[in-house]
Amino acid sequence: MWWQWAHWLPLAVLVPLGFGVTTPAVAGGDGGRAWRWAVLGSALAAATTLALVVRVAREGPFSYAFGGWNPPYGIEFRFDEVGAFAFVVASLGMLAIVFSGRYAEHALDPARIPYFYTLLLLDIAGLIGFSVTGDLFNMYVFMEIISLSSYALVAVSGERTAEMAAFKYLVLGAVSSLLVLFGIGMVYGTTGTLNLADAARRLGGVGSAVPVAVAIALMAAGFMVKSALFPLHVWLPDAHAIAPSPVSAVLSGLVVKVGLLGTFRLYQVVYRTGIVDLAALDQLFLWLGAISIVMGAFFAIFQDDIKMMLAYSTISNIGYIVMGFGLASKFALIGAAVHIFNHAIIKSALFLAAGAIIHQTGYRRLSELRGAGRGMPLTAAALSVGAVSIVGIPPTAGFLCKWYIALGAFEAGRAAFGFALVFGALFIFVYYIRMVNAFYFQEPVHADVVHAGDPPLSMLVPVWVLAGLCLAMGLAGKIPLTFITPAISRLLAPIGG
């Protein structure tokens, strides 16, 4: 079958990488041509990753050994259900790039546009690579590709605040990468291998648990900075709010997930070895997750800037996922893993819709955007769908996570955290209702907002595809849930099972 071709796996990374590097040369200074090239590249990447998803759904996880060198000696790419994040990355990345076409014309210096697409494609390549790699050090390398392109993307508008935000992001990002690298080094020092599966095998036999525990702590800390868990979130709001909207969608929907995916990979290595007791880490995740949910929502309430609000809501949602990790029961982990995907979709929908509104009206504060629902009904409706979804009103995508983590909380006997999650979500609703009120039910302040009109199709279509997905992923929740379940079952299977 077509999806069984072995080389899809490396191609998934190479395609966006290749298209990204060649964009400036192909474009020759023409922004439109760069856009078309980038759309093509990301579409091909999406097709490639789709082949991988089909294969993993039919056959279960599979590997690719580079140059015929089998693991643990060679470099391995390994694709499992969680790695299907690569498909989410490629398709959302494609939508963000499609959206950028008209957006970049306005927001960026024309000479920079080809490089903007290069950076976006590199980011996508890094994210795909990070999801499919089976090797600790390659994880670090892909993480750095993601981080470097993200730092640059935040600064791409060339405004002073953007550069400051990018620098803040860079410093914290670099520190966290080094923490992770330190941890990787320690794992290598104790086990003598960098291959994830091999490390998991060998960890069971190491003499002392102390270096392993330290390595886990370092890596977990690094990943939590990357995913902006409270109180390590300080870099996120500025960076995500100031970046151009399609970039915010990629950063908030996809790039913060690097930390969570990394944590998941870390779990896959250490969970079943029994060498260290992860109870303390679980406890920490639980509490930090709960605090993140509340604090993210709390800060968001005071924001008037619509993108700032969305950025803080990302912190809350990361809290859900981390709390799901901390509960460590089957339902909770499934809910958390699925929310990694769903939050990517929802938050991209929100950021792209907000970007379209900002692009059409030129305002970005809620108090100035009153009446936007009348001016641009389709975009505002998409934004409302996203808002309903992120709050977790059934039957949208956001609800699945709430339902599963609540189930997981009872399963783990930690009912209180289920309560925290469900009522924390209500808190989030407080600020989304402000947005809906401003768009639909309050007197307009600026007349041009009411007459703005919906954006061109190249922006509207991606927004509505995502908004439609917010609904579809909820209604057809069975599909992602059953898809991800084998990965969680393997993670939780008893040793030797």
Place this chain on the structure above:
Amino acid sequence: METVDVRVLLAPAISFACSGLVFLMGRNVFWRRFWSLGAATLKLVVVMSMLPGALRGTTYVWRFIEFTPGISIAFRADALGMFFATVSSTLWLVTTVFAIGYMEPEHAKVRFFGFFALCVSTTVGVAFAENLLTLFVFYETLTICTYPLVIHEETPEALRAGRKYLAYTLSGGACILLGSALTYQVAGTLTLSKPGILPASADPRTLAILFTTLVAGFGVKAAIIPLHGWLPSAMVAPTPVSALLHAVAVVKVGAFGILRVVYNVFGVELLRRLGFTVPLAYLAAFTIIAASVAALFQDNLKRRLAYSTVSQLSYIVLGAALLTPAAACAAVAHIANQAFAKITMFFVAGSIQRTTGKTQIHELAGIGHEMPLTMAAFTVASLSFVGVPLFAGFITKWYLSLGALESGMWWFAIVMLASSLLNAAYWLPIVYLAFFKGPHGRGTGSGEARLLLLVPTLLCAAWVLVLGTTSDVPGMPFALARAAVEFVFKM
């Protein structure tokens, strides 16, 4: 007997499609009215076509989509659900007619009728929900869909009321979500097709938490004191909204949810053993009396109606909590009895407001001379609430008192009596004021309300009489209520 039948899905789907069409084509007055009325009629026909089967004991089922592994969005029209669906789809048609007349001078009519249809779609979804999760999905959607209706006026006051409404109902929804999750954890299923799914062997403390969260969650919309705060504030909405949603759909969904929890999640036997419903019965009795007393002091007609609703809803809760067949009959039947009487009153309030601009009770002196038919309808509804025989409200009071005696808690029968007196004390003065007091100064000379407002009002009032006199006629709704009760009590 269960039959797979697509009509169960069609019933909510018709209104859903209707709202879509209204949003698309509603700028044109004709199409807006055409789709609203057409869908309302069609839906009533669909629901009514299931009625004969339901009375014969057939249950219609349709699985729509598997939502999460093992739990479907599924519809199932059992006797209780059919009863609720019949009431709400009948009232939808009547209210649509009224709303077309009432909303003419208002703004944003497309939004209004679009969300109006969505609300009814979700209400029927709740009625036909096969499992607790489906019920929750529609329950939450209903909350969201009513928000634009509550704040229709877009004034700061309306926005404040809307916020309060959401704060109460979404917190309630959160409780239900947790309760459902816990139910799934304990019972391993969420189906509502059995008379009780929770195992008797479960830990009583868990069951107590479960009962509290679920009842508190549904109790918000059922406006049990102290969870009733949103209802009087939400009266800022236009009258048809208050009528359909705040006397019928939203609040009844809460009461219906409590019935489902008591009869289908816990089951009568388990609850009798656990005794959780006794405090609930006391709370309901307190709500009946306290809300009636509060209603006495309201001068705004709609606010008095709101407190009366709070009081009347607790009849249903009390009926459920007494756990006897007679009380259960009263609880189910009161869904219809209260709905028709209350909607008559709301229609009257709306007609008066539209025709004369009056909203306060003391302004109503002599209004009966101007609008005799409207006020006659009001009188019928009042007498029903007081519980005069031959009116619908009497049936409820009779069976509820019987149920109280059956369960050995005779003092609840006294609560019924006290409530009747209080109802008389706050409704009859209005009737007196309207018919037997001369108008202050000159009358407005407005005359009767226009036909689009008057006809629905009279129809509902007539139906109150029909409900009150036909409880023993086979084929009438009361027979459906009996069927529901017989299933629940395994008779």
Place this chain on the structure above:
Amino acid sequence: MIGALWSNFDYAVSVVLFLIGLYCVIAKNNLIKKFMGLNIMETSVFAFIVAIGVVDRGSAPIMGPGARGPFVNPIPQALILTGIVVAVSTTALALSLIVRVWHQCGTIEADELRELE
């Protein structure tokens, strides 16, 4: 305790270096100094990983005529080569950001920049 520290002297040094770097990142006011702290941290991690691969009296793992074991472990060295490339890119990006900040704001002191906002 002391003995354990002495036998793991190389590791201890890299931890100390890491902490010094972290201190610079947090405490220094000048953006370039902050970044130098980051470079110190990078160096410490690299040193740590290279130290893992050290074999007593081992020689560089270059095969060829006359090559004699024991060799040090080549993998960490290869890793760190990649790491250095990453570090250089980060440094370049950071410095270019700092240059632009200086052009636009006329200062690269963190507290003065905060006041400008």
